[in-house]
Amino acid sequence: MKKITLKLFRYNPETDTKPHYDTYKLEVEPTDRVLDLLEKVKGYEDGTLSFRRSCAHGVCGSCAMRVNGENKLACKTLIQDIKSSKITVEPILGMPVLKDMIVDMEPFFDNYKKVMPYFINDDPKPEKEHIQSIEEQERFDDTAKCILCGACTTSCPSFWANDEYVGPAAIVNAHRFIFDSRDQGAAERLQILNDQFGVYRCRTIFNCTLACPREIEITKAIGEVKKAIATGSLD
Amino acid sequence: MALNRKVGFFKGLKYKGGGPMWAWVLHRTSGLAMVVFVGLHIIAGFLTQQFGSEAGIAINTIYENDIFQLVIFFLVIFHAVNGLRVVILDLITPLLEYQREAIWLEWLIIMALYSLVIFSVLHDVMMG
Incomplete structure (x- = not known):
């Protein structure tokens, strides 16, 4: 004891x-x-x-x-x-x-909803499941681990300064769908995040990565979204 | 009624974000310090031109002071190297996995550059 x-x-x-x-x-x-x-x-x-x-x-x-x-x-x-x-x-x-x-977690979930955190695919339903290779799945394997606890967003000084910033958790969940080869809403999500309260509020401070209880490489995920916006490519 | 969400400066500093967070805090602080330094420099020049050298010299003595020089050189070197670290990590995202190593490398470079400054300032002080 x-x-x-x-x-x-x-x-x-x-x-x-x-x-x-x-x-x-x-x-x-x-x-x-x-x-x-x-x-x-x-x-x-x-x-x-x-x-x-x-x-x-x-x-x-x-x-x-x-x-x-x-x-x-x-x-x-x-x-x-x-x-x-x-x-x-x-x-x-x-x-x-x-x-x-x-x-009150409402502001957190309001930001989460902004990035459309759901599967978007307007193609006719396939006979069985949407096929995806192991490599394609590995692109968003890490960000799919998010449990929405808010530890990352509430450790972020940019979010402390302004709660209109979508925050790390919302970007992580956007990343999960942006880099999903079966999803078709990437362009729209990138447009939402290419905003003054989007990814560019991230100052690469790393508090989010250190705070994540699921050990998600959050700053890396945000970096990949920033790069996708800057280059217009998901590669 | 719910408590205000506001996170003040000192409350934020109490969060234990570790090395990367302190690097960010120092980056911001050093940026402000450089604004003050350049501001003093401009004011000194302006006063010298408008009111003669006496007023300008009074300000010059502040930033020509050895302690001030040591502090401002540290802040300028830190700001430059830390800024480079962040830019490199932002541009080459796979390197973000090595952010801890990047902080160590950053401090190695800062200490190497800063030891040259210390040597130079001490050399001037000793040689008069």
């Missing part, structure tokens, strides 16, 4: 005018996750603590939050991987905080 001090960001819109931090002393296993700590506080110390969680296995993307100043999925962050015995958990940056760790 390990003794840790857990410092949690707290804000209740019904009672608080400004946020504050609450501190809890806990005994935890090194194999516990930050999400387990939050559950422990909610279950045994303060039932009003609010946070999003669903699958608790790094797939649904609900529990993105700042752990010791860095965007992480609470369900994938093990205590043994955190060097300090003091753990601070705060909501992700750049989104309006609704309560404690819960932020």
Whole structure:
């Protein structure tokens, strides 16, 4: 067992005018996750603590939050991987905080919808499936891993400065379809991203790549979209 | 009511983005510092022309100061090399996988160039 001090960001819109931090002393296993700590506080110390969680296995993307100043999925962050015995958990940056760790994700999903993140193909339906080679599939293999947790977008200083910037997550999801050989909407998506709030807001800072819990090479994906816009070619 | 989404300067700096984020912060800061330096240079020239050399010399002494020179040279070299790193990574996207190595290489080049500046400034100070 390990003794840790857990410092949690707290804000209740019904009672608080400004946020504050609450501190809890806990005994935890090194194999516990930050999400387990939050559950422990909610279950045994303060039932009003609010946070999003669903699958608790790094797939649904609900529990993105700042752990010791860095965007992480609470369900994938093990205590043994955190060097300090003091753990601070705060909501992700750049989104309006609704309560404690819960932020309003609407601006994030509004930006996501802008890039038309769905399959576009007006050809008559093939008899079986749309055929694609392994090489063609590998073009967007990495970006198809996105779980829309928002860790990348909310770690991006360009997004902090202006939430009209579509953000890394939306570009990653555009990339997933732009480079899909079966899709026919690439030109339209590239046009949407070739905008003052599109890909050129990316300053190649790399926060997104480092924050991604799925280890997607986000800055590389954005670079490939920038190149496709500049050259007019997907090769 | 939901809390404002605004991320202030200091709040943003507290985010632990690591080396690449600090390189970006320093890139912006060095850009501003160069604007101040060039501004002082222009003002010094203007004052000398309009009001005689006394006023211009007063400003000249600021940026001819050895410490100021050491700082501004560091910022100019950093800004140039870091800018090159970003341009190269942006233009040759496969290299983006090696961004960590690119940061190390960048600092190697900066330190090599900056050691020449330190040598030159110290040489001037010692030789009077």
